[in-house]
Amino acid sequence: RVTKLMERYPVGFIFAFRFLYGLRTISPVALGTSHVSTRLFVAVNAASALCWAAIFTGIGYLFGEAFHELAARYRPTLPHILMAAGLVMVAAAIGWGVRALWLRYRESSEQA
Structure with a gap:
């Protein structure tokens, strides 16, 4: 299933596998056996990594202080x-x- 999806939508698959639980471990292996060019993979994977980092850094920035206060209030x-x-x-x-x-x-x- 993963290989068919990857062959049909290579850019979308490369971009999305970082965000989908479970696909992050098997996708690089599947991509290595496919006909996707190295140049395409590197470019799309870099863009995906930048988006992923920006999203999770933003979430940490927005909710980090609230989480810190909550953790201090409910110390286990x-x-x-x-x-x-x-x-x-x-x-x-x-x-x-x-x-x-x-x-x-x-x-x-x-x-x-």
């Missing part, structure tokens, strides 16, 4: 950390149970 203590860890474990157990039920359902529907 051991009970908070333990409660967060417990919530993560409960969420993981629920997710595991839902996945197990879904796999069992899918397996039984395939046999029918």
